[in-house]
Amino acid sequence: MPKQSGKLKHLGLFDLTGRVAVITGGAGLLGQKHAEAIASAGGHVALVDQNEAGVRTASDRIAKHYGVEAVGLRCDITHPQGVETMVKRVKDRFRRIDILINNAAMTAKEGSSHQEDYFAPFEEYSLALWEKALAVNLTGMFLCTQAVGKVMVRQKKGVIVNIASTAGVVAPHHEIYQGVKSPYSGKPFNTPISYSTTKAAVINFTRYLATYWAKKNIRVNALSPGGVYDNHDPAFVKNYSSLVPMGRMADRDEYKGAILFLVSDASSYMTGTNLIVDGGLTCW
Numbered sequence: 001m002p003k004q005s006g007k008l009k010h011l012g013l014f015d016l017t018g019r020v021a022v023i024t025g026g027a028g029l030l031g032q033k034h035a036e037a038i039a040s041a042g043g044h045v046a047l048v049d050q051n052e053a054g055v056r057t058a059s060d061r062i063a064k065h066y067g068v069e070a071v072g073l074r075c076d077i078t079h080p081q082g083v084e085t086m087v088k089r090v091k092d093r094f095r096r097i098d099i100l101i102n103n104a105a106m107t108a109k110e111g112s113s114h115q116e117d118y119f120a121p122f123e124e125y126s127l128a129l130w131e132k133a134l135a136v137n138l139t140g141m142f143l144c145t146q147a148v149g150k151v152m153v154r155q156k157k158g159v160i161v162n163i164a165s166t167a168g169v170v171a172p173h174h175e176i177y178q179g180v181k182s183p184y185s186g187k188p189f190n191t192p193i194s195y196s197t198t199k200a201a202v203i204n205f206t207r208y209l210a211t212y213w214a215k216k217n218i219r220v221n222a223l224s225p226g227g228v229y230d231n232h233d234p235a236f237v238k239n240y241s242s243l244v245p246m247g248r249m250a251d252r253d254e255y256k257g258a259i260l261f262l263v264s265d266a267s268s269y270m271t272g273t274n275l276i277v278d279g280g281l282t283c284w
Contacts, residue, residue: 013266017042020094021263022087024077024144025104027054029230029252030163032062034101037256038263039066043099046090047072048144069094077104077140087147096155099263100148102162102202106136106194119182122193133194138201145209149218157217161262162206164224166278167191168199176239183231199224203274210272219271221262225255226278245280 011017021038025031026047035045039062047062047070049055055072063070071093075086090097117126145160152158172191182189206222213220227240229249241248258277261267276282 011041013268014041014260014264016099016260016264019043019098020046020090020096021099021101022046022048022090022097022144022148023101023103024048024075024140025163026072027051027058028103028107030225030228030255031101031103032058033252033256034103034259035059035062035070036066037259038099039068039070040256041260041264042068043263044069044094046070046094048075048077048086049104050074050076077144078135080143083140083143083147087144087151091151097148097151098155098158100145100152100158100160101259101263102141102144102160104136104140104144105163105198106133118192119185119188119190120192121190125193130194133192133198137195137198138205141202141205149209149213152218153213153216158219159263160209160218160220161259162202162220162222164202164206164222164274165195165199166224166226166276166281167196168201168203169224169274169276170282172196173243176236176243180233180236180239183233189233189236206274207272214271219267221267221270221272222274223255223258223262224274224276224278226250226276226281228252228255243281243284244278245283248279250277250279 016038021043023031023035023045026035027049035047038045047055047059052074059070059072073086076082117129177190180189181187203222206220210220227249237249255277258275
């Protein structure tokens with residue numbers, strides 16, 4: 001096994017040594033960062049994504065750097081059989097699943113590369129795209145949580161973190177998108193109705209399961225990140241940052257601490273909560 005060069009020392013309540021985490025959307029920007037946070041605390045990770053090459057590259061990098069076991073699995077989380085097969089593969093390899101991070105979502109990057117109308121105004125938003133967002137952002141989360149939850153119920157222990165968004169807590173400030181373009185497509189940019197609506201649903205999905213599984217020793221929380229800088233249009237960065245008390249977008253590494261807190265024993269008396277980490281955006 002490679003040397004644990006990236007593992008944190010003196011972890012205490014944050015120690016995840018030997019625990020196994022499944023992370024959906026594992027090839028994405030934040031999915032990889034969530035995996036790094038867990039691996040840095042000694043946890044093993046199964047990264048799940050439709051992007052097979054991307055998720056395998058990410059898992060190989062994490063295993064090499066952190067000295068943990070890491071596997072990349074291709075899975076379409078909207079297909080029940082595919083999810084069941086994925087969970088079985090993880091269970092067969094690791095013999096347990098301690099953590100599930102429901103991170104996968106149909107994002108601007110995916111939408112702009114596969115759906116030309118992802119950023120369409122509400123009046124012109126297609127039913128097909130709306131239904132695809134529901135399938136990925138909600139049905140996929142439902143299927144993964146149900147399949148992994150069965151494992152956790154049998155284990156009598158588990159932790160689930162659902163990635164929501166500040167766009168599910170408050171309405172987007174539509175005016176900040178005027179005159180700016182997507183960093184992925186170069187086309188007009190916004191937060192679409194499908195994203196905001198599904199992320200709001202994620203928060204109550206979390207509350208429901210937190211109360212449902214509380215007696216089973218399964219904790220369920222949500223994390224609502226604010227905007228993360230990813231080569232955005234400078235005009236958008238300026239507009240967005242003007243709404244944030246801290247005056248900037250998040251760095252891609254700044255959610256690692258929140259993830260490590262939520263999945264570790266440091267948050268052992270916390271369930272049903274939506275942890276907002278947004279530089280103060282939703283304080284106004």
